[in-house]
Structures are given as C-alpha cells and as structure tokens.
Amino acid sequence: MNFNYNFSNDNLDKDFQRIIEKFLSGLDISIQEGVVLFKARGKEQKILFNLANSLREKINGNKVSFVINRNINFTNVCHMGCSFCGFAKKIQDKNSEWLSFEEIVLRSKQAWNRGATEVCIQGGLHPKLPSNYYLELIKSIKKELPDIHIHAFSPFEIWYGAAKSKKSYYDFISELKEHGLGSMPGTAAEILDNKVRSVLTKNKLSAKEWIKIITTAHKVGLPSTATIMYGHVDKPIDWANHLDIIRNIQRKTNGFTEFVPLSFIYENSPLYLENKKLVRKGPTLDEVYNMHAVSRIMLSGYIENIQVSWTKLGPQVAQNTLDLGVNDFGGTLMNESISRAAGSKYGQEITSLEMVKIIRASGKIPIQRNTLYKTIKTYEDNDPNYIEPLVPRGSLDPIKFLNQKPNSSKLSSTH
Numbered sequence: 001m002n003f004n005y006n007f008s009n010d011n012l013d014k015d016f017q018r019i020i021e022k023f024l025s026g027l028d029i030s031i032q033e034g035v036v037l038f039k040a041r042g043k044e045q046k047i048l049f050n051l052a053n054s055l056r057e058k059i060n061g062n063k064v065s066f067v068i069n070r071n072i073n074f075t076n077v078c079h080m081g082c083s084f085c086g087f088a089k090k091i092q093d094k095n096s097e098w099l100s101f102e103e104i105v106l107r108s109k110q111a112w113n114r115g116a117t118e119v120c121i122q123g124g125l126h127p128k129l130p131s132n133y134y135l136e137l138i139k140s141i142k143k144e145l146p147d148i149h150i151h152a153f154s155p156f157e158i159w160y161g162a163a164k165s166k167k168s169y170y171d172f173i174s175e176l177k178e179h180g181l182g183s184m185p186g187t188a189a190e191i192l193d194n195k196v197r198s199v200l201t202k203n204k205l206s207a208k209e210w211i212k213i214i215t216t217a218h219k220v221g222l223p224s225t226a227t228i229m230y231g232h233v234d235k236p237i238d239w240a241n242h243l244d245i246i247r248n249i250q251r252k253t254n255g256f257t258e259f260v261p262l263s264f265i266y267e268n269s270p271l272y273l274e275n276k277k278l279v280r281k282g283p284t285l286d287e288v289y290n291m292h293a294v295s296r297i298m299l300s301g302y303i304e305n306i307q308v309s310w311t312k313l314g315p316q317v318a319q320n321t322l323d324l325g326v327n328d329f330g331g332t333l334m335n336e337s338i339s340r341a342a343g344s345k346y347g348q349e350i351t352s353l354e355m356v357k358i359i360r361a362s363g364k365i366p367i368q369r370n371t372l373y374k375t376i377k378t379y380e381d382n383d384p385n386y387i388e389p390l391v392p393r394g395s396l397d398p399i400k401f402l403n404q405k406p407n408s409s410k411l412s413s414t415h
C-alpha cells in the first residue's frame with residue numbers, strides 16, 4: 001500500500017496515532033476507535049483521507065466504476081409511517097402512484113434499449129399489495145428481458161412480502177431468486193440500533209430482523225449491498241457500531257457487494273419538519289467525507305467497494321470522495337424519485353458519458369461494470385456515445401462544475 005507517514009514529524013493526537021498504527025499492523029479498528037476516526041479533523045483528518053485513498057488504490061487500482069441502470073419505484077404508497085421518509089404517500093393522496101406491470105416492463109425495456117444492464121426496483125409497502133406481487137413482478141420483467149439483472153426489494157419489502165404470503169424469509173427469497181431476482185439493495189438499514197430506529201421507523205423492522213433477512217438472502221446465494229443513513233438523530237458511536245455490524249455479517253456470509261453511505265436529506269422529511277430542534281439538517285461536509293473514509297478503513301479486508309451516492313451529495317461533492325476511499329460512482333439511474341421526494345436538488349440521471357467525464361477529471365480510469373462488479377467496458381481514452389437524458393433535467397447540468405475552478409467544496413468544512 002502506498003501509505004508512508006512519518007508520525008514523529010507532527011504533533012498528532014496520541015489516540016489517533018495509536019489507532020492508525022494499530023490498523024497498519026494488520027488489526028481491525030474497534031467500535032470505540034472508529035468513533036475517534038469519525039471525529040478526526042485538521043492534520044488527523046488529512047491522514048485519515050490519505051490512508052483511505054491508499055487503501056482504495058491498493059484494492060481497486062486507479063479504476064472507478066459505475067453501472068448503467070434504471071430506478072423504478074413502482075409505488076409511493078406506504079402506510080409504514082417512517083418519520084424520516086419524504087417519499088411515502090397515502091392511497092387517497094392525489095399524487096399517489098402505483099405502476100402497472102405493463103408500465104414497469106415498458107420502463108425496463110426502455111432502460112435495456114439505452115444500455116442498462118440493471119433495473120433497481122423498490123417501492124412503498126402498499127396496503128393492497130397482493131401476496132404474490134413481488135414474485136409476479138420479477139416474472140413479468142424476466143419474461144420480456146431474460147438477461148437484465150434485477151436488483152430489487154429492500155429487507156423491509158422482503159419482511160412485508162414474506163408476512164403477506166405466510167412464508168419463511170428463506171422460502172420467500174429462494175422463490176424470488178429462482179425466478180430471476182439477481183441481488184437485493186441493503187436499504188432500510190438506516191442505523192442498525194433499535195433506539196435510533198424507534199425514532200426513525202417506529203422500529204417496525206428491528207435491527208435484528210434486518211440482519212436476519214440480509215443474512216438469509218446471503219445464505220440463499222443472493223448478494224446485497226449494505227447502506228447506512230446518517231446525519232439525523234444519530235451519533236458517531238452509532239456509525240461505528242453500524243459498521244461493526246456490517247463487518248460481522250460480511251465475516252459470516254461474504255454476501256455484501258458494496259457499502260453505500262446515504263446522507264439524510266432533511267428538506268421534506270417529517271422527522272426534521274416536526275422536530276427542528278432535535279433533528280439535524282443532514283451530516284456536515286466533514287462528516288460526509290469522514291464517513292466514506294472511515295467506511296473504507298473499518299471495512300478493509302471485508303468489503304472491497306465503497307460507493308458514493310451522487311443523488312444525495314451532488315456530483316461535485318461525490319467526485320471529491322474519489323480521493324478519500326470511494327471507488328464506485330453508483331448508477332446512472334435514469335429516474336430518481338426517493339431522494340428528490342425528500343428534497344434533494346440533484347437530477348434524475350447522470351448519463352454514462354457524464355459519469356466518464358466526472359471520473360476521468362479526478363484522475364481515475366472510468367469503467368462500466370455490471371451489478372456484481374464485473375467489468376463491462378474500460379474507458380481509458382475513449383468515451384461512451386452521447387445519449388439524451390431520459391427525463392429532461394431542466395437547467396441542472398451535472399458536469400457544469402468541471403469547468404468551474406476552483407472546486408469550492410473540495411474538502412471544506414461547511415454544511
């Protein structure tokens with residue numbers, strides 16, 4: 001690894017220095033040590049970023065990946081009442097939506113024709129969802145597009161579908177896999193601590209249940225992502241604890257493909273709007289950067305891919321994270337509803353050409369991958385063809401910042 005630091009040159013925090021030296025000797029970072037790393041600022045923070053960047057380089061080389069995919073949120077109707085959620089609507093709301101299978105298949109075909117290798121499908125827990133809905137959805141897409149990868153259904157949806165169909169998690173997930181489910185998003189993890197979850201989700205899906213569903217999926221042979229949603233009522237100890245839980249699951253199952261930090265978007269979140277004094281406006285920029293760097297370090301040896309969410313952070317801040325541990329820019333998405341419903345101002349889509357430009361401008365080699373991180377195409381000095389965004393993005397231009405110097409959000413410490 002290309003990390004050489006002479007600790008004797010700087011008057012560093014002794015605890016921080018001990019933790020880094022311990023890590024460099026080959027030992028894992030403990031939960032309490034993770035908290036110290038999350039709080040690093042100034043000289044210590046620079047070392048943290050350098051270490052995370054060196055680990056990225058050692059594990060992923062100079063390549064940064066992205067996947068061409070389409071998000072399909074088949075319904076925004078959900079009566080679970082998670083307090084942070086700005087996406088869910090009630091059946092009677094006039095902007096409630098429930099797509100037909102025909103429409104979902106049509107959207108999948110459009111995506112396939114635009115080069116997508118994956119559809120990412122999630123929806124609210126609609127009270128009228130038939131018990132075989134999830135299975136029939138998979139079947140209807142696979143019938144028309146047998147080669148597309150279906151990345152679908154959060155553990156909350158699996159919990160709901162298994163309960164509705166009165167099946168064990170194992171049987172329910174096995175059946176979905178058998179009919180073409182390729183992997184699962186590890187969303188609905190939020191913070192894997194019941195005290196925090198009782199504020200966010202009324203603890204309807206407990207941390208224990210989330211872990212049980214994810215480990216069952218891995219046991220069935222279905223890989224998943226892992227996520228954290230941070231910057232609301234949580235604290236660094238909750239983040240370190242969460243990473244430790246993810247690490248322990250991976251130690252047992254090796255089923256996680258990547259870790260994706262998701263920053264809390266407060267603007268339309270009832271959690272924030274109803275408790276402005278108690279709930280934060282999402283993480284600070286320092287916290288965003290440290291989250292990606294500490295994830296890289298704490299998950300080193302367990303999860304190879306750290307993905308940034310450009311829908312939450314915007315393309316410019318997302319690009320900055322490529323210098324502190326991140327090796328994956330996520331999906332082109334084509335349609336993004338959940339972050340935008342919560343108040344995110346970033347667009348629906350970053351086309352593959354734009355992905356390539358953003359990644360290359362950070363000095364890395366862009367690669368198009370499939371969902372399971374197999375390289376499809378390397379863009380060393382060639383570009384993908386120009387393609388119009390599926391949905392017009394108005395004045396939002398995701399690569400405008402590349403022509404604006406200097407990069408004002410580069411590792412600064414504002415909100």
Ligand code: SF4
Pocket residue numbers: 078079080081082085086087088123124125156
């Ligand atoms: S986060 Fe998901 S489960 Fe919770 S209310 Fe929103 S859509 Fe429903």
